[in-house]
Amino acid sequence: MEPWREIAVSDKSKADVCVMGIGFDGAASVGKGAAQGPEQIRKCSEVLPPVNITGDFFDTLRVFDAGDVPFSLDWEAYYRQVEQEAYDLLKTDSFCIFLGGDHSVTIPLSRAIGRYYKGKKVGVVHFDSHPDLCDEYEGSKWSHACPLRRVVEDVIAPGDLAQVGIRSYEKEEIQYYAEHPELTVIKAYDIFRKGYEAAAEQLVEKFQEYDMVYVTLDIDVLDPAFAPGTGTPEGGGISTRELMYIINALMERTPVRAMDIVEVAPPLDTENQITSWAAVKVIYEVFAKLAK
Numbered sequence: 001m002e003p004w005r006e007i008a009v010s011d012k013s014k015a016d017v018c019v020m021g022i023g024f025d026g027a028a029s030v031g032k033g034a035a036q037g038p039e040q041i042r043k044c045s046e047v048l049p050p051v052n053i054t055g056d057f058f059d060t061l062r063v064f065d066a067g068d069v070p071f072s073l074d075w076e077a078y079y080r081q082v083e084q085e086a087y088d089l090l091k092t093d094s095f096c097i098f099l100g101g102d103h104s105v106t107i108p109l110s111r112a113i114g115r116y117y118k119g120k121k122v123g124v125v126h127f128d129s130h131p132d133l134c135d136e137y138e139g140s141k142w143s144h145a146c147p148l149r150r151v152v153e154d155v156i157a158p159g160d161l162a163q164v165g166i167r168s169y170e171k172e173e174i175q176y177y178a179e180h181p182e183l184t185v186i187k188a189y190d191i192f193r194k195g196y197e198a199a200a201e202q203l204v205e206k207f208q209e210y211d212m213v214y215v216t217l218d219i220d221v222l223d224p225a226f227a228p229g230t231g232t233p234e235g236g237g238i239s240t241r242e243l244m245y246i247i248n249a250l251m252e253r254t255p256v257r258a259m260d261i262v263e264v265a266p267p268l269d270t271e272n273q274i275t276s277w278a279a280v281k282v283i284y285e286v287f288a289k290l291a292k
Contacts, residue, residue, distance in 0.1 A: 003042035004063045007050050007287075015064035016290060018089045022082055022101040022109075023068045025265070030232045033265030038068055038099035040266040040273060044280040052284055053244065058291035064094070075142060079108040086112035090258065095290055097283060100262030102231070103132055103144040106151065106216045109260055113214050114155035120211035122156055124148075125203060125250060126163045127243065128218040129188070129234035131173040144231075144263070145170070147216075158183040160210075162203055164246065165191065165221035168234045188221075188237055196242040200249035207254040215250065215259035219279055227278050229269025240278050244285050251289035259286070 002008055009015055021038030042065070050059045069085050072078040086109050089096050098109050113122065126132070126148055133152075137145035152158045159182035167188040177185060184206060186199045207213050220230040223237030250256050261279050269275045 001046040009062045012064040017063045018094045020066045021068035021099045022105040025102040033267035034102045036266045037264035040276040052288035056288045058288045061291040083108035083112045090116040096258040098260040103262045106147040110151045110155045123207045123210040123213045127221040129220045133173045200246045204253045213256045217261045218263045227275040229275030
């Protein structure tokens with residue numbers, strides 16, 4: 001079988017969805033392995049039928065897989081190439097899903113979004129256990145601890161960002177929150193206390209009138225019980241079911257047009273690749289909404 005099974009097409013002009021991999025984990029600060037994320041997610045898709053968790057088939061959907069952006073040791077040149085190839089896929093006007101890689105790949109991906117949707121009201125929903133708002137980490141502004149800081153500098157204003165599932169912080173990130181109260185933060189504890197439905201409603205209310213919403217999903221938003229195969233797992237996270245519900249609400253009621261899924265690290269996973277399976281199941285929920 002091939003990735004995406006019977007919904008795969010080789011002609012991107014016929015695609016409803018375009019997929020691109022960015023197999024890069026050079027900016028990861030702790031556990032490596034996310035460079036293998038795109039390959040393992042594709043392997044999982046080979047055996048899954050095109051159906052979501054409620055039995056809705058999306059076998060009429062067509063998916064074009066552009067493969068992975070070739071890796072380069074020159075980070076600046078590599079990020080420019082990722083940005084350009086992402087921009088080229090966005091120009092197809094298909095829904096785009098980008099498979100990381102560590103979270104630093106969101107930096108060039110978000111720049112491509114900013115270019116393609118220039119002049120539009122763009123919002124970003126960021127699922128993560130960490131804010132990723134450090135200005136610099138371990139001497140690098142391109143660390144996987146910094147991508148959302150680059151996003152609010154280069155692409156959107158802080159008020160156009162919502163962060164979901166947060167439960168670990170650097171001191172400067174707490175200070176950034178204090179300086180930017182317009183930034184929406186739904187902590188993992190808030191979801192535990194108020195419920196995932198309330199979180200979904202808050203996001204829908206915020207973004208339903210936007211022109212475009214970009215979702216950046218760090219798999220470590222899930223509790224390590226559901227996603228152990230990631231570089232910086234943090235206890236106290238949300239469940240796969242809760243994540244699926246919120247993603248479905250965003251897909252149904254806000255203009256989500258592209259997303260990335262990052263920090264899936266197969267070498268750090270269990271023998272059964274639980275984390276990669278969780279990632280592809282979330283992707284299939286997105287596919288099912290797009291097919292309606």
